[in-house]
Amino acid sequence: MVQGGSLHRQHRQHLTNKRVREAQGSSHAGWRRFASSGVPVTGFSETIPSAMTAAPSRTDAAASAGHGAASIEASDTRFDTVIRRRPTRSVRVGDIWIGSNHPVVVQSMINEDTLDIEGATAGIRRLHETGCEIVRVTVPSLAHAKAMGEIRKRLEDSYRPVPLVADVHHNGMKIALEVAQHVDKVRINPGLYVFDKPDPNRSVFSPEEFAAIGERIQQTLEPLVSLLRDQDKALRIGVNHGSLAERMLFTYGDTPLGMVESAMEFIRLCDRLDFHNIVVSMKASRAPVMMAAYRMMAARMDAEGFPYPLHLGVTEAGDGDYGRIKSTAGIAPLLAEGIGDTIRVSLTEAPEKEIPVCYAILQALGLRKTMVEYVACPSCGRTLFNLEEVLQKVRSATAHLTGLDIAVMGCIVNGPGEMADADYGYVGKTPGTISLYRGRDEIRRVPEAEGVEALIALIREDGRWVDP
């Protein structure tokens, strides 16, 4: 979409605005396409949430119905009930596309040593079968980079091609040039790609010194960018808060601005080389820092005419409930603002455990639908049956019906109103009796002991049941 390396800034802004309009116009068509064909996700079946097929939001509907009081709300995107994604260009990684015209992509990383060819191949396959759409590996040496050739071949021979990303570290040009032959995307860290050991006596970089390092970066980046461009492969400019280059630290501080400037330097170099298959990440281990960095990065790229997709993540989030909550606390607000085209939840656990968390975040925000959406009340003194038990029974009977929304509510006082958006409802009516709903309509009452079977029968009657 973005062509030419030396566009005048104003001209580029004009192009960006035009592309933004085009992307906004075409994204709906794109979603309709996905909605009709379904989006293949290994290990998951998926439907596109109706919210993403550009159904009018409540505020839109109210505005079009002519309610004057709603016009203030309708003009303010903060009150939208549909997430409007920041328009970004499409970047291909193997057979997966990253960008605002595509579903938000789920990524993770194996923890096997890439020199262990058998173990790494099995790890990549395991992750991909769990639903990880792009798998990252680390290549700390040339030998690791060469091993990726064999790993890729084994995957293709014994399984299928998997979209692969290779992480390159300190002074990694030669490693990157080797591994770029075998993977679909190379990830470099601007703070490490050209790396000088920190000098404890230095406290400042002169403009000349700053520029000289920039020159070295250009010289080492150019061969990699040319190779990726010629092979139509992608580059992730992956900034980490914890590994900013010394000259960026001294010039901009240990700040989101320092992270943004680090990425922008590489983006501009790529632009001069007419290379645009770029994804950017701005990870930090503290959610407020990474959120600030991503917001600033999105604003800066949009202002300068670089509509590149963003890969979201909180680094070193830890494990267990807190690791999941911390990741969600950082990733979800950005997605809700429309920022982010691919995510990774980094857990100190087996990487397969990250994948359900990613999909749950996306489903909760209405960005993807890879499982049944269960609406269940928390129970209270009015509850007419054992809610936890019944919810588990309903879940185990219907969890394979991806695309449905099923509500389990303890009583009729609030139940029917609160589950109004669900396809089916299972609601406590009187002690020992439950009501089954289709949408807002009560269809039948049955003894509680027959409730789950009766729900299945109702779904069957509607032609929406499939055998597990």
Ligand code: SF4
């Ligand atoms: S739906 Fe009924 S049982 Fe459930 S929390 Fe609300 S009032 Fe209580």
